[in-house]
Amino acid sequence: MQLFIGITGWICDERRGAHLLPLMRSIPSQQLLLETDAPYLMPRDLDPMPASRRNESAYLPHIAATVARARGESLAKLAQDTTANARRLFRLPTND
Numbered sequence: 001m002q003l004f005i006g007i008t009g010w011i012c013d014e015r016r017g018a019h020l021l022p023l024m025r026s027i028p029s030q031q032l033l034l035e036t037d038a039p040y041l042m043p044r045d046l047d048p049m050p051a052s053r054r055n056e057s058a059y060l061p062h063i064a065a066t067v068a069r070a071r072g073e074s075l076a077k078l079a080q081d082t083t084a085n086a087r088r089l090f091r092l093p094t095n096d
Contacts, residue, residue, distance in 0.1 A: 004089055006033040009055060012043035012066050024070035029081045033089070034067065036060050 005027050011017040042055035043062050050056075061075075068078040087094055 002031070004031050004033050004085060006035040007063065007067055008035045008037040009041045009043035009059060009063050010037075011070070012045045012063060014045065021070040024067055025072065030085065032067075032078075032082055033085055034060060034064055034082050036063065 007020070007024070007027075011020045011024075036055055036057050036059060038055040038057055038059075040055055042050070042053060043059055043066070045066075046059065046062060064078055064082070065075055068075045071078065086092065
């Protein structure tokens with residue numbers, strides 16, 4: 001079906017997102033997206049935890065690092081793949 005699968009900060013929740021970690025290797029790299037779901041679902045494992053408890057796009061690298069570890073790949077590769085996917089999905093220009 002060529003659908004995209006978006007992963008949010010939920011994956012960083014040790015209680016509710018732990019079951020997602022082993023599934024990360026099953027998602028084809030060309031169909032993976034990362035999301036913040038801001039202002040909700042802030043990654044629970046942020047340290048220090050922001051006082052505002054408001055999710056922000058600035059936490060996307062934290063989510064990306066968690067997904068990269070779960071997939072057994074570098075953060076740079078994950079960032080490259082998911083950025084290319086977002087550009088393809090939203091028809092954004094490339095920086096060539």
